[in-house]
Amino acid sequence: MKLGIISVAHMHAYSYANAIGKLAGVQLVGVADEDEARGKEAAEKWGVPFYHDYRELLAADVDAVIITSENAKHHEHTVAAAKAGKHILCEKPLATTLAAAQEMIEICREQGVILQTAFPVRFHPAVVRAKQLVEQGKVGRIMAIRGTNRGQNPGGWFVDPAKSGGGAVIDHTVHVVDLMRWFMGVEVREVYAEVDSKFSPTPIDDCGILTMEFENGVFATLDCSWSRNKTFPVWGDVTMEIIGTEGTISLDAFSQKLDVYSNDKGLKWVNWGDDMDSQLVSDFVASVREKKAPSVTGEDGMRAVEVALAAYQSAESKQPVVIR
Amino acid sequence: MHHVLVIGAGTMGTVHAKSYAAMKNVELVGIVDLRGERGRELAAETNTQWFASYDEAMEKLERVDIIDVCLPTYLHKTYVQKAADAGKHVICEKPLARSKEEAQSIVDYCHEKNVKLFVGHVLRFFPEYEKSRQLVNDGTIGNVGVARTFRGGIFPTAWNDWYADYKNSGGLVLDMIIHDFDFLRWCFGDVERVYAKSLLGRGFARIDYALVTLRFKSGMIAHVEGSWAHEGFSMKMELAGSEGIIQYDSAKEKPLIAVNRAKQAGMGGVAVPESPLRENPYFRELKHFIDCIENDLQPRVTVEDAVKAVEIARAALESIETGKPVTLV
Known part of the structure; x- marks a missing residue:
């Protein structure tokens, strides 16, 4: 199978390329990027042809593409790839507007190509195990969930709303909202959020606390702040505290780590857990090969974006926003 | 020497009584609790006397300077007011009251009676x-x-x-x-x-x-x-x-x-x-x-x-x- 990468704007392009390299029978055949320096550097590193125009990559002999462009360009790239008959693994957030997400999903359906949203956290073994425990009824009925997905401010285009669609809220709401939806199989009904700009030199939303009500009567909060500073031992976190009638589950996805104290960097965490990005790519490749529905759909990506957009709306109006 | 009476021998009353018992400038003069067994036990532990009621304690004790209210929240107002009526300074567990209005009325009452009020926000x-x-x-x-x-x-x-x-x-x-x-x-x-x-x-x-x-x-x-x-x-x-x-x-x-x-x-x-x-x-x-x-x-x-x-x-x-x-x- 031949895979291409459209844009290396998002740093995950590197770990996805790395994952492709480890898979048998799968080949990375090219990378496209409108930023020549950025794209060429990646192409050289991976030893693949560079295309200045993604349309040239789509015209080449490629079965599927990974789209790791700036959030606002996911729509254009997905639509073009779908029309060229390529299967798509698209970086999260799926889109910056609901209309764009909807259109991406529809075109992929019409063209008969797979659209998978890149939610790698679903493939983390501790997350998979937590879902299993929930399904086995270990905590009884879920009553509430407390989540965090904090990180460092990634800077660059992430802090340019025209390219990113927003800051921490759109960047860091989607992963854990996706997990909550996935664990319970229900949608978010209502969102309230306090959002602000507190850590960055640029005026972009970099902290937020979302409160959600789900259709099944479960309430949850999520801290999506870019509140990790330079010297914090790790770039970010994914945590969930699940409160059930029979017990609780505490999930800390980055807790398989060594504490490393170097004279250079002080304390840093070095992860020894499984690589989720590899699992994500391998799952996508399997779906393409077996021509089956993707395990994480475009719809999943859209539902998570919907919550982030509702959070912005709530922060603006200082009132809860009803989604459904 | 400050003579302190602790009302309530629950979790917090126990912690407070033991603290007073260890203070050099405080004399723990009594523990009030309607549960005789619990009250006697704590009184013995802190080397003081047990009283079945606030009124009994105030009647029998020669001298009380400070009353420490470690009762369930809904009883705070009644007992802080009793203490203030008696002209005693009050230390009261948190939360001071169940509503802002009730809390404010307790504060005002102590102010009127010219007694000091302290609330145990221990954090x-x-x-x-x-x-x-x-x-x-x-x-x-x-x-x-x-x-x-x-x-x-x-x-x-x-x-x-x-x-x-x-x-x-x-x-x-x-x-x-x-x-x-x-x-x-x-x-x-x-x-x-x-x-x-x-x-x-x-x-x-x-x-x-x-x-x-x-x-x-x-x-x-x-x-x-x-x-x-x-x-x-x-x-x-x-x-x-x-x-x-x-x-x-x-x-x-x-x-x-x-x-x-x-x-x-x-x-x-x-x-x-x-x-x-x-x-x-x-x-x-x-x-x-x-x-x-x-x-x-x-x-x-x-x-x-x-x-x-x-x-x-x-x-x-x-x-x-x-x-x-x-x-x-």
């Missing part, structure tokens, strides 16, 4: 919290953008199961995480807006869990988590600032752990962790209040602070009930 005397505030004030982590706290354990069991009666206790939000509301206000000033969710009214008995978002006038955002749905008490705090982060987790900071070797194969030994200090936070708090009485000083926790803490908790409860954010005036 301000926990050295880890005190030190965190100091670091923030010193600018160690820059401007704090997001604060997160956790406080929780199992559903509390007490006399008459009064915690389970929401009207009398205010539940988890008024009784437990009011500690964090007060601490955050101490560090970051007044709260502007409150939004909260909890299990209240969702049909679950003897279990509670609350997630509260506070927006401070300074713009800071705080997330306060409270639980009566966990096993084993713990408290956590994180202050994330523009220049750094402070984290604390009581479950991780245990300088001492004693473990009994399992006597039977397959049975785990029980680990008992401790974090000993020369003076525990309750002792430090009460010593400070006594010092304020002795030297006519402004306490670290003022009566206004106590009223404001109740106001925030009440706003959270209102938000839980209405599903709307509540703006404080």
